[in-house]
Amino acid sequence: MAKPVQIGIIGAGRIGKVHARALSQLPMARIEIIADVVDGAAKKLADEFNVARAGTDYREILQDKNIDGVFICSSTDTHAKLIEEAAKAGKNIFCEKPIALDLDKIDMALKAVADAKVILMVGFNRRYDAGNIRLRQALLAGEVGTPEICCISSRDPAPPPMEYVKISGGLFLDMMIHDFDLARFLLNDEPVELLACGACLVDKRIGKLGDYDTAMVTIRFRKGALCHIDNSRRAVYGYDQRAELFGSKGMISTSHIHNDNTVFAGVDGFRRPPIQNFFLERYLQAYQAEGGVFVDCVRKRKAPPAGGRDGRAAVVMGYAALKSAKEGRWVKMAEIK
Amino acid sequence: MAKPVQIGIIGAGRIGKVHARALSQLPMARIEIIADVVDGAAKKLADEFNVARAGTDYREILQDKNIDGVFICSSTDTHAKLIEEAAKAGKNIFCEKPIALDLDKIDMALKAVADAKVILMVGFNRRYDAGNIRLRQALLAGEVGTPEICCISSRDPAPPPMEYVKISGGLFLDMMIHDFDLARFLLNDEPVELLACGACLVDKRIGKLGDYDTAMVTIRFRKGALCHIDNSRRAVYGYDQRAELFGSKGMISTSHIHNDNTVFAGVDGFRRPPIQNFFLERYLQAYQAEGGVFVDCVRKRKAPPAGGRDGRAAVVMGYAALKSAKEGRWVKMAEIK
Amino acid sequence: MAKPVQIGIIGAGRIGKVHARALSQLPMARIEIIADVVDGAAKKLADEFNVARAGTDYREILQDKNIDGVFICSSTDTHAKLIEEAAKAGKNIFCEKPIALDLDKIDMALKAVADAKVILMVGFNRRYDAGNIRLRQALLAGEVGTPEICCISSRDPAPPPMEYVKISGGLFLDMMIHDFDLARFLLNDEPVELLACGACLVDKRIGKLGDYDTAMVTIRFRKGALCHIDNSRRAVYGYDQRAELFGSKGMISTSHIHNDNTVFAGVDGFRRPPIQNFFLERYLQAYQAEGGVFVDCVRKRKAPPAGGRDGRAAVVMGYAALKSAKEGRWVKMAEIK
């Protein structure tokens, strides 16, 4: 049997745990070491998944010659720098989104990756969801014909803590960035211009921070398709994730995934259970698939489905949306530099 | 334009009204007269649908030379006699199910129909439901292949009044008779033997009358298919009407028809509204189609989809089920005479 | 029994026939007379629904003292003038949408109605659809809480003939006008500003006529809700009509209505039949309900659910959308005069 890809994880928080779990189930991957600045955090995660080594210094990972790939799961402000260092150390890189909130930093990180000729895969987990994959395949296979309309609804079950909102980069860069990437993925096309409209309807404290909790964006893509995205920070019925592709030959859409497959019929009507509550549950299988794709790309030296260019493009769209919402006008991607 | 079929209705009760409404909407039908033994009942219904004549004596209808067809919507015990008289008067006949609860009476009625060479259509309304028609078409078109399993669930929203239960003929002849006919219709086949199992789980008074309120029947058909029917007199969620045909090439089934096409998503899950409450709502369109089929058969001298033989067959199955439930054994159709 | 409302219909074309059928099934309505400028058209329709009188001159209707209400089902360019004349004749009025494509003409018509103190109901048929009614009720009853997002998709099965496109007023005034009214109805609120985006993706001839065949609109309502509408002139899978209301307490949406309630399971997956093809089928029951509401309003001297003010508001939104699409900017309702 071939040798498993040896991996180091930087960051043992919520998303680091998601990837540790996914990687621990892959026969072709082996987590060698976990690092986290918080004392004891890496050790705890390492114990849970039978990982031998743990520490507080990520450089231990980068300096280890046996490590093939690094998972960057630390806070957003560290991503770009870690990508640069990992690239210089010759490591293949999986980095959680966003690469950075600063385009210059992104460009420097991408340059380091290009120079080092390593693989960079950005964590747009929705690209590995079975439903979204099926939509894209339907497009590529011509089943929907020429795409004309794309609608994406993405709504969180509840707003994040205000502390998080402050440093998040705002709804467009923190939350809708996933939908921007999804739109590019589903339409297999590039955005030309967009019009964003934000509101604060859920929690006034979000508005006081200058952010939005509800938003709609219209995007015009190069090949002509129009795309609608709506976001809300609070859907009381759960984590609402839907997409629809409409074209000259048909429409294909994803529907809700409920907690189980039952229906109860009583005097008040028919009830299905709530939908999966948040991204860890909803995209559990997507995260698992994502880890496998990274490992596969490393082993076969393949370009990942979502690379540095995709990571940058979504941030550009986020800034365009922010500008559009603030200035109340259409903004072209070319304006964002 | 061709002359409309001129119709007399005998019986101005609930089901008479259903047919009056359906016929009044058909360009090729005209209700000329309504009769009901209850003083004033026919007049009231006639007024509602702009029918010129009304009375208490059905013979006025049979003696009217302009009448092409008679709708027998009176109580079950009068059906056979009215069929005989109407046939002798040369009228085409639509008769509500069952023709009679006595096979000898049925046979005499059918003989009168055959002698007079008039059309007799029996009111198995489910044969005109769009979903059931589609199931049968899927069978006839070979889409399901050779049928192997047929499952029918039929459950009323609430038990009828005890006064009705007493004279109803019992669950198998009053309620499941529709499912027996539907099974023959969907499988396009004849039953060989059946096994019935009855219980009184809903209302003890029904059991004291010697009747059942819950029942399951297994039927073996000539070409080999097995058929399951279950009935309940009380489904708190509404009038549950479902059928499923399973065969060598696929399965086709009917699903619930809800009161409207909405879904509400709240903290407790997703809710669809209740299903249509009872047969008048659920089969409204089927009743309308049924009237049209009768008129069409009369105009074109065609055999109706459900004729005297079908009316008799369902009663035979009802008696077989009753015998099977009482004796706890398989009963062949050939035993019922 | 109370005397039925006596009605005259002006216009015996497709939509005139829809209303004739609906009215002929209402016990409390009686169509007395039909008029159509095309020789013989009124007579043909009158015969189909047993209407005694028919002619080519609508003035015969307006001069008939027995007529309580007039249905204006003629071509759009005649609506405003007919409303004025009917109002002056003291008739209650049902008028198909739009009242006119000229706001001055609309205002003159509305003034005539106000002066004559007659009822004017505008034919926004979707307000009488069971699903849409349920959505609005859910809003009014507080089930969805404060509305935050409203999404409406409305797609025709195929583009209309080019001859029709030329005189239609364009997609925003001909097609999306229904969705503009629906948005006001569902949100129970007034639009402040909107951003429209049109494209020609379906048929280049539509673009050459200066019209769009695909469009998206974002609307900001007074109470804060954001509304998305998308339209396409060509959905190969049928007449797609969906709406969704999302708020602080939940979401309620309408779903597809298929041709029947069957599901076929075969080797290639599970199939449901197409959805109802176009508005005559999809809104058949809504049209029937609409007629009943008009009759009820006339009898009880009630204000109709969709009156002159609603008819005007939808036209204003249509012009705002046209302006927005042409000028590529947000347009406020107050700009349209």
Next chain:
Amino acid sequence: MAKPVQIGIIGAGRIGKVHARALSQLPMARIEIIADVVDGAAKKLADEFNVARAGTDYREILQDKNIDGVFICSSTDTHAKLIEEAAKAGKNIFCEKPIALDLDKIDMALKAVADAKVILMVGFNRRYDAGNIRLRQALLAGEVGTPEICCISSRDPAPPPMEYVKISGGLFLDMMIHDFDLARFLLNDEPVELLACGACLVDKRIGKLGDYDTAMVTIRFRKGALCHIDNSRRAVYGYDQRAELFGSKGMISTSHIHNDNTVFAGVDGFRRPPIQNFFLERYLQAYQAEGGVFVDCVRKRKAPPAGGRDGRAAVVMGYAALKSAKEGRWVKMAEIK
């Protein structure tokens, strides 16, 4: 952290692999050793899941003092003997269904378990399916009221090889045994008598072996509920697994689980993808849950949800069904000894 439960697996075939995978993902379980009579089979499976030891002699497992629990995943004819030996060795036992096809052997095995006071859990995987668990909870919580009707449909995608059919024990003991257990689980009640009806409609070779490929069973339970089960060896649309509980307060049912959550709308209608093809996919999560339940029972010395009595009861129902189908009559459980 507590010490994980140390497990040995006997049998490295298809179902052994399922359990190895499930156990390898449980933090509180550790597979220590795998044994399989086929040379190399255990080694291959051990390598896949990083298990240190592998061999061909199961006695190595039973003699290892560190082993807490044994998974018996070998062929059916070895189950009873292995249970006896494992019990005598003081090991807790998970055994795949059926315990044996011989009631005497079952009773001897159960006696050994009772004498040794070890835990025996029988592999009725459907008890750990989220949908089925929800149905049982709805019953226990009183949501469905008194249960009156239970319907179970269970259909395989394709018949097994004839070699397997020969030694399988027949449809009732090999396939429907799962449904018998499910009926007891869902109704939380014991069967009194049943009526079985078998047919050979799918593959004549099955009939020549004296077996059935299509069957229906009606069961009467102690508290009065009627239960219907249908089985087919060939559903071309996939592995059809549905259950429905109907009672005095409502109905709850499980529905199909499709391969993904997409719907495609084209000119021919709306398509959902096929359902999960067979038990390994459909019950993947149930198998994982099952392993966790066993580990939990061992750690907490709890009785498992499906123990020896349940394993025996399902076999008794299987023999009753076989007898009923052969003799064409109701058979009471008490007749099977």
